[in-house]
Each structure stands twice: as structure tokens, then as C-alpha cells.
Amino acid sequence: MIDPELLGAHRQELRRGTVVLACLLALRTPGYGYGLLKTLETAGIPSDANTIYPLLRRLEERGLLSSEWNTEDTRPRKFYRTSPTGVAMASQLLDDMTELAASLQTLNGGDTR
Amino acid sequence: MTTLTERYLVAALQGIPERQRGDVERELSSSIADAVEDRVAAGEERAGAETAVLEGLGDPARLAAGITGRPAYLIGPDLFFEYQRVLISPILLAVPIVGVVRAAIEVGNDAGLGDALLQGLGAAITVGVHLFFWVTLMFVIAERTGSGRFGDADLRKLMGGWSVERLPEPPSLARVGLGDTVGEVFTLLLTVAGLLVLRGFSSFTDDSGAVITILNPTFQETWVPVLIAVLGLLVILRMVIFRIGRWTLPLASVHAALEVAFSGPLIVLALTGSLINPAFAREVGWPPLADGNGVVMLGIVVGVVLVTAWEIFDGFRRARHP
Numbered sequence: 447m448i449d450p451e452l453l454g455a456h457r458q459e460l461r462r463g464t465v466v467l468a469c470l471l472a473l474r475t476p477g478y479g480y481g482l483l484k485t486l487e488t489a490g491i492p493s494d495a496n497t498i499y500p501l502l503r504r505l506e507e508r509g510l511l512s513s514e515w516n517t518e519d520t521r522p523r524k525f526y527r528t529s530p531t532g533v534a535m536a537s538q539l540l541d542d543m544t545e546l547a548a549s550l551q552t553l554n555g556g557d558t559r
Numbered sequence: 560m561t562t563l564t565e566r567y568l569v570a571a572l573q574g575i576p577e578r579q580r581g582d583v584e585r586e587l588s589s590s591i592a593d594a595v596e597d598r599v600a601a602g603e604e605r606a607g608a609e610t611a612v613l614e615g616l617g618d619p620a621r622l623a624a625g626i627t628g629r630p631a632y633l634i635g636p637d638l639f640f641e642y643q644r645v646l647i648s649p650i651l652l653a654v655p656i657v658g659v660v661r662a663a664i665e666v667g668n669d670a671g672l673g674d675a676l677l678q679g680l681g682a683a684i685t686v687g688v689h690l691f692f693w694v695t696l697m698f699v700i701a702e703r704t705g706s707g708r709f710g711d712a713d714l715r716k717l718m719g720g721w722s723v724e725r726l727p728e729p730p731s732l733a734r735v736g737l738g739d740t741v742g743e744v745f746t747l748l749l750t751v752a753g754l755l756v757l758r759g760f761s762s763f764t765d766d767s768g769a770v771i772t773i774l775n776p777t778f779q780e781t782w783v784p785v786l787i788a789v790l791g792l793l794v795i796l797r798m799v800i801f802r803i804g805r806w807t808l809p810l811a812s813v814h815a816a817l818e819v820a821f822s823g824p825l826i827v828l829a830l831t832g833s834l835i836n837p838a839f840a841r842e843v844g845w846p847p848l849a850d851g852n853g854v855v856m857l858g859i860v861v862g863v864v865l866v867t868a869w870e871i872f873d874g875f876r877r878a879r880h881p
Contacts, residue, residue, distance in 0.1 A: 479586060480593035496617050499590065500625030515585075523593075524586045 465493050467543065469501060470528050470536035473511060478523040502526055510535060564591050567613050574623025583626060591616070634698050642698045650690050652741055658683030659748040666755040675756075733805045733880040740801040747794050751787055758783055763842040771838045775849070778833055782824055789821045811874035822867040829856045829863070 468491045472482060479499055486493050505511045510532035516525050528536065568584055575583050591612055598608035616622055624631050634642050662679025666672070758779055763771040772779060796817060800810055828834045832851030840849035847853035 478593075479590040480597070484597075495590070495594065495612075495615055496622050496625065499587070500622070500628075503626055504628065521589045521592055522585060523589050524582075 461491070464491065464543070465497065465501065466505065467536060467539045468493075469498070469505065470510060470532050471540070473526050473528045474533060474536075476514075476525045476527040478516075478525050481523075482526070505532070563609055563613055564588065564595075567591070567616070567619055571619035571623050574620055574629070575627060579627075630702060632702075633695070634702055638698055638702055642694070645698075646691065646694045648737055649694075650687055652737065653690065654683045654687045655741065655745050656748065657686045659745065659752055663748065663752040663755050666752060672756060731805075731880055732877045735800050735803075735805055737801070740797055743797045744794055747790050747797070751790050754783055754787060763839065765838065771842055772836050773839050775828075775833050775836050778828055782828065786821060786824065789817055793817050793821070806874060806877040806880075808875070808878045811871075811878040814874040815871040818867050818870050822863050825863050826860050829859045832856065834859070 465486075468486055468489070469482065472485050472489070477485060479495075479502060482502075483493065483495060483498055486498075502511065502513075506513055506526065510529055511526045512529050513524055513526050516523050568588055571587065572580050572584055591609075594612040594615075595605065595608045598611065599605055603611075621631065623629075658679040660679075661682035662675045665675035665678045670678070757773050765771055774783070793814075796810070796814055800806060803810070825834070830851050832849055832853075834856065835849035837846070837849045840846050848855050850856065
């Protein structure tokens, strides 16, 4: 019997690093904060608003995202788009992620998918 | 009436630097509005939806800290162990020394023993609190200026960072650590305090009203200052030994000389009956107390000889140890 609290904590730990990758991948198509939350949720990578909003700003500061205010909609929204550097990094991180998954499968004794 | 969202924004923006405020405010308010609209479209009541969204965002101070990247802790894991190292040794060293010195000064000023102990305790606590506060403040600043967070190796070294040189030596009798030094210095200062207490402490007065001291007046006036000076030299020696890190034969020789300089006068004075005030011995109703051939003085002599011999032997024994 797995303690659900312990499982939750480890799951969160495991997902923490993937949120950045998910944002960089999703924002290759420009998006705004709340829209991104929904996109991630639909994609099966749910995250919290209070994690995503600060994260978007940090990624922008590091030059991985660029932003632009769009005032044509019903209300002004800040749209983020993954920068060329961000795209390159996302592809690198995705390769690492795939490799990691494969390595874990090998450790598990099964065949890599 | 201000809405909950407006109040939330005000609280969150307090933690945001001026130049980012407008941008953060616009983005945050449109994000909150988006989320509320979404819930309302799904059939929720507006007020309930607003509350749910804001509660989902959580403490505005925490959100602001996330946006600005400010740490939500005083001292983080990067600096914690340096902090611990820098904090603990000065406190262990300074607090007892300051306490004893202060108490001794008060006794020297003829304050009562209880008063002196209270003053000493007060001084010790003050020094401890000050050290704790200033060292902590220094590390909190280091943490916030960012140098600590990004693992700036130089800063960490400055703060007493770890390197292989810091690995503890295998235990050896010759090596002298902080603990030994603090213990020895503490004992020496306690002896000084003891001498000062004996000098000023007596409840008897003679017919003319003058205080009858416990210690023989000649001993008190001439020898007590000398003995305290020797004890002071012993304190300095202990610190030198600590600096060097181990006992050596020259240090053990100096130590032996100082021990003899302390015990020699004490033994001679005890054997000639010049240690205790004869008048005091008469007052307590036991004249042999001050007698050089009495059992008390002989006991003192035997005790002093044994302790001194052990101390001298111990110094050389440690010096010869690898």
C-alpha cells in the first residue's frame, strides 16, 4: 500500500522540472497566462497559477521567452512566445527527457519503447 | 467599494519593485479576470468564483516573492552550514569569557557576590544576543544580495566555507582544540574571580569597625596581584597554544615555569602561615586554620603540589605526543 501523501510529494518533485519544458514547448505558439494554464491542463500537465505566473516572468528575464501586450482582445493580455534560444533549449531538454525515460525503462529491466 | 481582486492586487504589488508594478498589475488583473470569467461561464456565481480564484493564487506576499525571485527564507541551504560555523565558535568562546570577566570586575569593585554573578550573567547574555543578531544579519544580507544563492565560491570561503583542509584531525593528545582552550581559560578566569571574591568577602569586623579579611593582609596586598598576573600569563599561553594548534616542548616548559610561579608562592606562604588572616581564624573560633603547621595549610600544600605536578606532567606528556 503506497502512502498517497508520499506518492503525491514524489510526483510533484518529479514534475517540477518538467513545467519549464512544458511552457517552452507550448509557447512556441504565443499564449497568455491563463490560456497557458488551460493548455497545460488539457495536455495532462496541470500546474498552479501561482507557479506559472512567476515562472513566465523568470523565463522572460532569462531570454527564453519574449512578451508582447495584445490590446485587441476583450481585455489587454500579455502574450508570451518562446524565443529562438528558448526553442533550442526546449528541443535539447526534450531529448534529455526522452533519454531519461528510456534509461529508466532499461533500469526497470523492460525494453525501451 | 473595492473588490476583493483590487485588494488582492494592492497586497501583491506591495512586494513588487516600482518599475515592474504597472506591468504585473495589468497581467495579474487580466489573468484573474480570465479565470473568473471561465468559472462564471461554467455556471458558478461571480462572487464565489472570484473568491475561489484568489484563494487558488494564495498568499499575495508569496506570489510577489515568486515574481521578484526574492527568497522566502532568511538563510537558505547554500549558506546555512557556513552560518552555523561562523556563529557557534565565537559564541562558545566569548560568552563565558565576558561573563566571568564582568563578574570579576564587579567583585573587584566590591559588589556583593550575588550582584556580581547577576551582572556577569547579564553581560554574557548581552554578548550572546549581539553576536547572534549581527552574524545572522550579515548572512541574511549575503543571502539577499544573491552572492550566496548562486554559489559564489569566494564569498563562501570568506564566510568560512568548507574545503578539505577543514577536515578534523584524528584525535591526538598533543592537539588543542577550541573546546580545550575554552575550558582551560574558563577555569583560569574562575580562579582569578575566586581570588578577587576572597579578597573582598568577609562579614567580620574588629573592635574599630575595620573589616577582618579572610586572606592575610600581606598576602592580599602583595601577592594576590602577582598571582593574578601569573594567571593572566597562563591565559595568554593557552591562547598561543590554541593558535599554534598543539603542545610543543618549549610551550610545555613555559607552562611549567608559570605553574611554578603560581604554586611556589602559594606553598611557601601556606607553610609559613601567611595565607589566612590569623584574626579571621580567631573570629571563626578555630585558630589552627591559619597556622602554617595546621592541618588545613598542610592540606592546601599537598593539594597544590599534586595539581601543579599533574599540570606540568600533562603539558610535557602532550608535547611529546605525535
